[in-house]
Amino acid sequence: MRLSFDEVRRTLAAILLEHGLTGPRAEECARLFAETTRDGVYTHGVARFPRLIQMIRLGVIDPAAEPERVSGFGALERWDGRRGVGNLNAARAMGRAIELGRAHGIGCVALGNTNHWMRGGSYGWQAAEAGLIGLCWTNTMPNLPPWGSAEAVIGNNPMVLAVPRAAGPVVLDMAMSQFSYGALEASRKRGELLSVDGGFDENGTLTRDPAAIERSRRPLPIGYWKGSGLSTLLDMTAAMLALGRATHELAPDSLQETGISQLFIAIAPAALGDAAQSEKIVDGIIASLHAARPEKADRPVRYPGEQTLKLREENTRRGLPVDETLWAQIVKGSF
Amino acid sequence: MRLSFDEVRRTLAAILLEHGLTGPRAEECARLFAETTRDGVYTHGVARFPRLIQMIRLGVIDPAAEPERVSGFGALERWDGRRGVGNLNAARAMGRAIELGRAHGIGCVALGNTNHWMRGGSYGWQAAEAGLIGLCWTNTMPNLPPWGSAEAVIGNNPMVLAVPRAAGPVVLDMAMSQFSYGALEASRKRGELLSVDGGFDENGTLTRDPAAIERSRRPLPIGYWKGSGLSTLLDMTAAMLALGRATHELAPDSLQETGISQLFIAIAPAALGDAAQSEKIVDGIIASLHAARPEKADRPVRYPGEQTLKLREENTRRGLPVDETLWAQIVKGSF
Numbered sequence: 001m002r003l004s005f006d007e008v009r010r011t012l013a014a015i016l017l018e019h020g021l022t023g024p025r026a027e028e029c030a031r032l033f034a035e036t037t038r039d040g041v042y043t044h045g046v047a048r049f050p051r052l053i054q055m056i057r058l059g060v061i062d063p064a065a066e067p068e069r070v071s072g073f074g075a076l077e078r079w080d081g082r083r084g085v086g087n088l089n090a091a092r093a094m095g096r097a098i099e100l101g102r103a104h105g106i107g108c109v110a111l112g113n114t115n116h117w118m119r120g121g122s123y124g125w126q127a128a129e130a131g132l133i134g135l136c137w138t139n140t141m142p143n144l145p146p147w148g149s150a151e152a153v154i155g156n157n158p159m160v161l162a163v164p165r166a167a168g169p170v171v172l173d174m175a176m177s178q179f180s181y182g183a184l185e186a187s188r189k190r191g192e193l194l195s196v197d198g199g200f201d202e203n204g205t206l207t208r209d210p211a212a213i214e215r216s217r218r219p220l221p222i223g224y225w226k227g228s229g230l231s232t233l234l235d236m237t238a239a240m241l242a243l244g245r246a247t248h249e250l251a252p253d254s255l256q257e258t259g260i261s262q263l264f265i266a267i268a269p270a271a272l273g274d275a276a277q278s279e280k281i282v283d284g285i286i287a288s289l290h291a292a293r294p295e296k297a298d299r300p301v302r303y304p305g306e307q308t309l310k311l312r313e314e315n316t317r318r319g320l321p322v323d324e325t326l327w328a329q330i331v332k333g334s335f
Numbered sequence: 336m337r338l339s340f341d342e343v344r345r346t347l348a349a350i351l352l353e354h355g356l357t358g359p360r361a362e363e364c365a366r367l368f369a370e371t372t373r374d375g376v377y378t379h380g381v382a383r384f385p386r387l388i389q390m391i392r393l394g395v396i397d398p399a400a401e402p403e404r405v406s407g408f409g410a411l412e413r414w415d416g417r418r419g420v421g422n423l424n425a426a427r428a429m430g431r432a433i434e435l436g437r438a439h440g441i442g443c444v445a446l447g448n449t450n451h452w453m454r455g456g457s458y459g460w461q462a463a464e465a466g467l468i469g470l471c472w473t474n475t476m477p478n479l480p481p482w483g484s485a486e487a488v489i490g491n492n493p494m495v496l497a498v499p500r501a502a503g504p505v506v507l508d509m510a511m512s513q514f515s516y517g518a519l520e521a522s523r524k525r526g527e528l529l530s531v532d533g534g535f536d537e538n539g540t541l542t543r544d545p546a547a548i549e550r551s552r553r554p555l556p557i558g559y560w561k562g563s564g565l566s567t568l569l570d571m572t573a574a575m576l577a578l579g580r581a582t583h584e585l586a587p588d589s590l591q592e593t594g595i596s597q598l599f600i601a602i603a604p605a606a607l608g609d610a611a612q613s614e615k616i617v618d619g620i621i622a623s624l625h626a627a628r629p630e631k632a633d634r635p636v637r638y639p640g641e642q643t644l645k646l647r648e649e650n651t652r653r654g655l656p657v658d659e660t661l662w663a664q665i666v667k668g669s670f
Contacts, residue, residue, distance in 0.1 A: 076441045103409065106411045107441070148634055151627045153627045174561045178559075222558025227557065232507075235620060236617050237498060237602075239620070241604055282575055284581060285582070285583060289489075292488045294483055296483070304567065
């Protein structure tokens with residue numbers, strides 16, 4: 001079924017109000033969820049909302065807690081997320097990084113003791129729409145084996161890099177695993193193999209069979225040893241700057257995963273002047289991608305985030321696609 | 336053959352002096368090359384030296400040019416590399432990012448109009464040894480097809496992320512291609528298949544055969560579409576902040592690849608205090624990796640850069656391994 005953006009936003013906001021978020025915070029949190037579905041990131045939008053409410057009910061997330069600046073030096077600050085709502089905390093941290101970026105050319109906020117930020121791309125869009133380059137990452141509970149082991153002791157630690165642009169920002173939002181467990185499940189339910197190897201089976205052989213990877217719990221880091229290394233460094237830098245928890249200290253349970261660490265960086269190209277020339281450079285890169293001969297004639301090469309504006313327009317016009325059963329559960333609060 | 340670090344450094348410095356570098360600059364450039372070989376990054380150390388001299392002789396690199404600050408705002412600066420020596424320019428840019436990081440908590444230098452930085456890890460080590468987190472990346476000439484095309488219009492754009500640590504920094508230095516052309520060549524010469532798929536053959540099928548990838552010119556981005564996207568964003572951010580050239584504007588010829596763009600970021604954990612606690616967090620992550628059961632009993636899980644200190648010690652003690660034919664050519668200047 002399809003629902004208007006406003007209906008989704010209002011409904012979620014009302015439920016958040018009942019669960020301890022004050023008015024403007026409930027509104028902002030609901031808006032972030034609705035925008036995520038509107039932008040086509042269906043796994044992290046309305047579909048994730050029940051988990052947030054469950055975690056509030058379990059007392060894992062404190063709905064009233066607001067993030068707090070712990071220390072700062074110039075363009076670098078450390079914030080405590082106080083186990084509050086993850087997307088509100090992340091938006092606040094990127095908001096502060098943007099302020100610092102405007103004041104100093106570049107700004108950085110390390111956020112500890114927070115919760116799942118839902119769609120990481122939200123904070124890339126936030127920076128880019130403010131005219132800044134956004135770079136942020138988060139650690140996660142252990143859900144990925146490092147290269148050389150079958151034991152999941154590192155996280156899939158999503159990283160976001162976003163570039164402002166008048167014709168539409170360029171936003172990359174990528175986890176360090178080749179496929180999320182959500183993507184494996186979806187592929188299995190469709191009865192399809194993955195498009196490329198997505199992990200190891202129980203015999204330690206690379207496979208495109210999603211069910212085999214779900215059984216072995218061995219999804220693949222992007223680039224094998226490379227993504228394994230990058231995941232480790234993202235965890236280290238976020239946790240050490242936030243003085244927060246590292247992946248190995250987080251509960252390997254999506255309802256108990258709390259106290260995570262994140263890093264937000266914003267760079268202001270306009271601070272150096274020549275913003276128009278900067279943008280021409282970005283446009284030139286996009287033109288070079290679009291000029292590359294596609295392997296399949298009907299699938300031109302795309303830049304990261306290129307589909308978002310189209311999906312946003314379509315979903316705004318036609319309504320947000322929401323699973324009917326899920327929506328009934330949300331409205332009834334039965335999850 | 337093995338040569339002492341000092342012999343390598345002195346020999347290279349003397350050649351650089353003859354090629355237009357002034358005394359201290361020749362010393363520093365030679366030291367960076369010798370350190371790269373000493374640290375076991377053999378592809379980018381002494382083995383790359385002839386290419387630098389060739390490019391100076393061709394007039395592509397200006398041996399006398401020193402990088403220059405073009406503009407700045409707080410913790411963010413733009414520098415012009417003036418087509419000078421790539422590793423000296425990069426070391427200067429990271430040096431300035433470190434100064435800015437100490438003054439503002441985080442510092443950022445965009446460097447345009449520069450040349451190949453040789454071993455990217457050098458600048459990660461530089462930041463980490465100064466006690467700062469280092470993050471830097473460079474664009475390259477077009478050498479990698481973006482996802483969805485067989486045409487090489489993006490670069491393999493190496494990225495470096497480094498963390499300071501008393502017991503030895505953690506340094507990740509990774510290109511956006513799964514294997515470099517150098518690695519493909521080495522594997523082919525050994526008559527070995529790659530350990531994992533490294534690209535497409537001429538029929539568009541994924542393959543572990545290095546020769547097939549050399550023929551098709553279709554190496555694989557790490558994580559397929561993900562590394563393709565990250566490469567694009569690294570190119571955009573470096574070029575737009577430096578107001579420099581993007582990958583598609585660079586000559587696809589390793590002797591003519593000049594005017595490239597790079598970005599250097601340094602973050603000072605000590606600026607927020609609690610540096611000892613930060614370091615304990617990093618040590619904890621390393622301990623968790625080392626505790627993961629390895630797939631092969633004799634190959635424990637390693638953190639990025641873990642082997643460097645061992646290789647450094649061994650090569651310092653036994654001498655730097657240098658190819659005899661190559662060394663004879665370098666000494667004679669016949670390349």
